Amino acid sequence: MSSPILALAGVTKSIDTGTHRVDILRGIDLEIRPGEFVAIMGASGSGKSTLLGLLAGLDSPTMGTIQLDGEDIARLAEDRLADIRGRKIGFVFQSYQLIPTLTAEENVLLPAELAGENGRDTLDRARALLDRVGLSERRDHYPVQLSGGEQQRVALARAFMRRPPLLLADEPTGNLDSTNGRQVLELLLNLNRDEHTTLVLVTHDRELAGYASRIITLKDGLIVSDERPGTPA
């Protein structure tokens, strides 16, 4: 078996609000292998978004280690984390998070440009991705000029721009109606397959989770189940 792309050991996260202490994650051990499609489920407040934030190096755990590709990212400096995010992780958010002042194409280009890539190849890749999500006609539109589904498709294109080995998605269809949601999901799965990405997806939608090869359920900051629906028990 290949070595895990993500390995968490004894990860806890607490927040001291001044008046009291809130334990959001209370000891998570988890390994995710390359190529897996993992759905993280749980009720609101179970800690799933926090877990995703930790996996992405957007936040640091109170205790424990998080290894991404064999490197512990739990205690890295912010700039180093930014580099890792830019190189290894693609993001899809529930509320798209496109930069409102950039056009669709510029939003897709941005991760590459931030990494110092801005040749012809880069532009071609961005256009190919926009084409792939069916938006080549709308590449000069600003986010406000796009529908929710279109914005999320732009966000998908942006997430794959630098061919990250790991894609993290936080309720990617949560803000969309079922038609648009299905379209985005299909695109996400197709791109994931074509680009050989590991996909970690946070959702509370059973149907969406049904596409995953592995479903992890959180409750009160603990993993309560870890199933592989396709594999016999």
Added chain:
Amino acid sequence: MKLWFTAAKIAWREARASRLKFLFVLFGVAAGVGALTGVRGFSAAFHEALQREARTLMAADLSIRQFQPASEEQQAVLERYEAQGSVVTEVTETVSMMSADADLPPVLVSVKAIDPAHYPFYGTVRLDPPGTLAGVLTDSSIAVSDDLLVRLNLANGAAVKLGNEEFKVAAVVKTEPDRMTGSLNVGPRVMITREGLDRAGLMTFGSRAAQRYLIKTPPALDLDQAKAELRKVFGEARVATANETHPAITRALDRSTTFLSLVCLIALIVGALGVATAIHAHLQQRLDTIAIMKCIGARSSQIIRIYTLETAMLGLAGGLAGILVGAGVQWVFPLLLSRYFQFEHGMGWNGAFALEGLGVGMLVTLLFTLPPLLSIRQVRPALIFRREMAEARPSWRELVRRQTPAVLCGLLILAGLGAVAAWLAESMRMGLTFIGGLAASLLILAVIAWFLLRFLRIFVTKRAFSLPITWRQGLANLYRPGNHAAAVLVSLGIGVMFTLTIYLIQKSLLSEVAGAAPPNAPNVFIVNVTERERAGLDAILASQPDLPADEKARPRLTPLVAARLTAINGAAPERESLKGFNRRLLGTRQVTWVEKKPDDIAVRQGAWWDEGAQQALVSIDENTAELLGVKVGETVRWEATGRQFDTRVAAIHRVQSVSPGGVPEFIFNRKALEGAPVQFLGTARIAPANVPRLQREVFARYPTITVVNVADVLAIVQDVVDQVSLVVRFISAFAILAGAIILASTVAGTRFRRMREAAVLKTIGARRRRLVGIFSVEFLVLGLVAGVMGSLLATGFTRLLLVRLLDAEFRFDILPNLLTILLTAILAVATGWLASLRVLEQKPLEVLREE
């Protein structure tokens, strides 16, 4: 390089997309830079115009006055000046007798010999019939003042006898620019060419004549340096530059220059404030964008680079727009003021000022962007995940650590502004005073804002249910997280403080300037009045029509006694320590006594005497006291017609008004001069048209009394003073307007954050009227507090500036303060409403959907 290129590309895209919001920021920078360059350019031109007026009073840039013709060495120096581009002309003044026919007694006249080809360099000699000196004066013709025609019962064209020769009266001299700076002006004026003077044979050996060398210098020449050099060569002479023709004008020039550079500084600070608020609000809205960029792999340094470039672009664009505004200001000001005075060379657009303004604009913009730029480091990318969740409370040490860059930035900003201030004002002291005042005000305002918000929070929580909901919400809005009430309070307060400071300083300055040339100052002087003629003259003066109603401006006869200073503290004064012209202080002088302190005399040290004091006392002008080295309480001995007497120095004074007769250096009390032979000097304010009649009337009864008419000279001084007042008023009105606009944009800048709040409130059923009420309460409190704090600080700051920099008195006045508080509150509420209009109109879903 490539990094910067990428950053520039992203920055440009960002700026391009939010053009409208950027206009706000641009406006702030443009207003600041525009005010700075406009005011600076205009005041430079104005200062030049004023100096031209001052030169008119001397008719030259430099004047050398002595009682003997120039020596060979002195001639050589003057020739060297001519070789270097200056023009020199000689003016000789002397007294002589003039007669017309045998029936009337000859009259003592003051003769002024000039070269009509050069004299006067500045100003004009107005003649009747109209003409030029060069066209009228020949070897055998002269121009005379109208009182001479009265005395000799002559008309234009008559023949008179001066010295040994006969001359034709070719014109009447109506005005003469340098009348006040001349000497030996005892009798009616006779203007004559130098050749005419030679022909008349007046300058025989031993005759008393004053020589004036008037110099017109090339613009590049440093007048003060030239003066110092000439002083060495002309040891006995009085060398003066045009800037010191008259104490009132000198002070008006000094004060207005200082004031104008103060206004420039304030324009700069208020502009910087606009920039800071705009940039802060802009970056506040970019928090999400910054978090997203961090998520997709941007380092803090990259983002800082992007926003630094964006700010620099803004500073540049705003600066360029500001230069246009400044050029507009320079163009419009003279148009608005053209009714009142002329700018001879027009108002050239000054490229240097424009570049300076651009540089200062960009520097200030970047300085003020530093803190929000550095706070980019603090933006956690997790923000976009967990916006509503409480952040872990950092430890005390962590808090201090986080504040360190902010404090360093603050110091850097202060230092930067201080440097700009010192450079603008060309005075380190001014820069320091300014920055000290700014820092102290910032600190006080921040502390007060903190306490106020604390208090409001406790107050609202404690009485949550006894307050109407509008008030409760409005007050609570001020301390809610994400509301920058403290920042708005501080910048609003600072803005109010500076704006009011301009007004207060302007007011105190104007009252001083007006005091320097009271509209009722005497314009007629009557000399050679004896005790015998006193009562009769008094009656003539009292019977004049249209006398001023003001009691102080009524005709007055001042007693004069000829006295000579003989000893200071028992020792003879050191003649050697008094150079040249100042030796006159030791000669016999006309001095007077006064019991009650005149209004235009300010006591600088010591105290004025009580009426009827039985001790012999004297008050000495501050410059004279310094020259002689006399202090309050010391004893000065005098001699008047053979009698010796001692006086104690009771006070050191400064004369604040214009008196063409010169500044009274020594003023005695009545007791000191008791028993000495007295002559009287009459002073009166007569309507200029009535002066010739008074001259005839006095001459008919008392032929030995001379009436000197200085109405025209006074008019020039009044003109200068009026111009100073007008421009000071005008520029401060402009600065106050710019301040108000920037303050309004500060309030308007809070608009974006209230969009969501308004949407949520509407969703849960708040009517528009309720929202307006809530916003009004919020803005009213902000405006009132900022107004109160700003006006208190302005009073303190004005006091500091007046006393430390302008050397003027400070008087507290409650009215402008109250008015400021009221206006700030109105301004805050009104702009708050205006800025919220769109927020109120918007459908709640439009706002909420964007989340």
